[in-house]
Amino acid sequence: MSSAGHAEIFAPPAPAEDDRIELIGLDRAELAAELARMGAPAFRARQLWHWIYHRGAVDFAAMTSLAKPFRAALAERYAITRPRAVLDRQSLDGTRKWLLGFADGQEAETVHIPEEDRGTLCVSSQIGCTLTCRFCHTGTQRLVRNLSAAEILGQVMLARDALGEWPSPPEGRLISNIVLMGMGEPLYNYDNVAKAIRIAMDGEGIAISKRRITLSTAGVAPMIRRAGEELGVNLAISLHAVTDELRDRIVPINRKYPIAELMAACRSYPGLSNARRITFEYVMLKGVNDSPADARALVKLIAGIPAKVNLIPFNPWPGAPFECSSEAAIAVFSDIVFDAGYASPVRTPRGRDIMAACGQLKSESVRLRKSQRMAAG
Numbered sequence: 586m587s588s589a590g591h592a593e594i595f596a597p598p599a600p601a602e603d604d605r606i607e608l609i610g611l612d613r614a615e616l617a618a619e620l621a622r623m624g625a626p627a628f629r630a631r632q633l634w635h636w637i638y639h640r641g642a643v644d645f646a647a648m649t650s651l652a653k654p655f656r657a658a659l660a661e662r663y664a665i666t667r668p669r670a671v672l673d674r675q676s677l678d679g680t681r682k683w684l685l686g687f688a689d690g691q692e693a694e695t696v697h698i699p700e701e702d703r704g705t706l707c708v709s710s711q712i713g714c715t716l717t718c719r720f721c722h723t724g725t726q727r728l729v730r731n732l733s734a735a736e737i738l739g740q741v742m743l744a745r746d747a748l749g750e751w752p753s754p755p756e757g758r759l760i761s762n763i764v765l766m767g768m769g770e771p772l773y774n775y776d777n778v779a780k781a782i783r784i785a786m787d788g789e790g791i792a793i794s795k796r797r798i799t800l801s802t803a804g805v806a807p808m809i810r811r812a813g814e815e816l817g818v819n820l821a822i823s824l825h826a827v828t829d830e831l832r833d834r835i836v837p838i839n840r841k842y843p844i845a846e847l848m849a850a851c852r853s854y855p856g857l858s859n860a861r862r863i864t865f866e867y868v869m870l871k872g873v874n875d876s877p878a879d880a881r882a883l884v885k886l887i888a889g890i891p892a893k894v895n896l897i898p899f900n901p902w903p904g905a906p907f908e909c910s911s912e913a914a915i916a917v918f919s920d921i922v923f924d925a926g927y928a929s930p931v932r933t934p935r936g937r938d939i940m941a942a943c944g945q946l947k948s949e950s951v952r953l954r955k956s957q958r959m960a961a962g
C-alpha cells in the first residue's frame with residue numbers, strides 16, 4: 586500500500602502502558618464529561634481544572650479540596666503526566682533548552698528565553714517537519730508526526746515545573762509569552778495546536794493572554810485567517826524571500842501558496858492595527874536574500890500591512906548550504922526597512938553555547954544514542 590508509509594509516519598503515539606485516561610489536553614467540556622461519567626457534579630470539573638492548570642498538580646492525592654475517596658477514584662481512572670526531559674541544558678545567557686521525550690519515544694525541543702521584561706517559551710507543534718526549508722535544521726530530520734494537544738501543552742507544563750511557576754503568578758512571570766516557533770508547522774496541525782492554545786489561554790488556569798501568544802507559519806495561506814478568527818493570537822510569517830523564484834527554493838511551501846496569496850491572507854488577518862502588527866521573519870543569508878534591493882522589495886511587498894520585520898542572523902549547522910550575512914549587510918538591510926516606517930530589530934542570537942539551531946539538540950541525542958549502542962555491542 587503506497588499510503589501505508591505515510592500513515593505510519595503520522596501515527597499517533599502508542600497508548601500509555603496502563604489504561605488510565607490522560608487529563609492533560611482535555612478541554613473543559615471533555616473534562617466535565619469525564620467527571621459526569623463518574624457521577625460527579627459539574628463544579629468538580631472546575632476544581633480539577635484549577636488543580637491541574639492553575640496549581641500544576643500532578644498527583645490526585647494533593648488535591649485537598651476533593652474528598653479522599655474521590656481522589657482515590659480519580660487516581661484509578663485518570664493520569665496527569667508530563668513529557669520526560671531527555672536533555673535539559675542551560676546557556677550562559679540564561680536560555681534553557683529541553684529535549685522532551687513522549688510516550689512513543691519521539692522527541693521534540695522546547696526553549697525558554699528569559700529577557701528583562703518577559704520570558705518566552707518556544708514550543709514545538711510537530712515531531713520533525715515536512716516543509717524542508719533549506720536553512721532550517723529540523724527539515725533534515727526524517728520522522729514526522731503531529732504532536733497531540735496534550736504534548737503541546739505538556740511542554741508548557743514541564744517548563745513551568747522546571748521554573749517553579751505554579752500556581753500561575755498574576756504578574757512578573759518567567760513564562761509570560763508563548764511562541765509556536767519550535768519544530769513543525771503549527772498550521773499543518775491546526776486542531777491540536779488550537780486546542781492547546783485555548784487551554785493555555787483559559788483565565789482560570791495557565792492564563793496566558795492571546796496578546797502574548799504568537800503563532801508562526803511558513804505560509805499555509807488558507808489557514809491563516811481562520812486561525813486569526815478562532816484564536817486571535819499574534820501572527821508571525823516566516824517570509825525569508827521577496828520573489829517567488831527564490832522563495833520556491835528556500836521555503837518550498839511557496840510553490841503551493843505563492844507570495845501574492847500569502848500576502849492576501851496576511852492583509853485579511855482579523856484585528857490588525859498598529860498595536861497588533863504581523864511579524865515578518867526574515868533569516869539573513871549571505872548573498873542570497875540580503876541585498877539592499879531585497880530590502881526595498883520587502884517594504885513594497887508589505888506596504889499597508891501593520892507590520893514589523895524581525896531580521897534573524899542565520900544560525901549555521903553542520904552541512905548547512907548557507908552562511909550568515911555580514912553585520913554590515915544586516916545593518917544596511919535593517920536601515921532600509923526602518924526608514925520605510927517598519928520596526929526592523931535584528932534578533933540577538935541566544936543560547937548558541939548549548940546549540941541554537943532548532944532541531945540540533947534532537948540530532949545530538951540521536952547521535953549520542955547511536956554511539957552508546959555501538960559501544961554496547
Ligand code: SAH
Pocket residue numbers: 716720721722765766767768769770771801802803804821822823824866867868897898899900901902942943
Ligand atoms: N513552521 C513555522 C514554525 C517554525 S519557526 C514557521 O516556519 O514559521 C521557523 C523559524 O525558525 C523561521 O522563521 C526562522 O526564523 C527560524 N530558523 C530556522 N532555522 C534557522 C536557522 N538555521 N537560523 C536562524 N533561524 C532559523
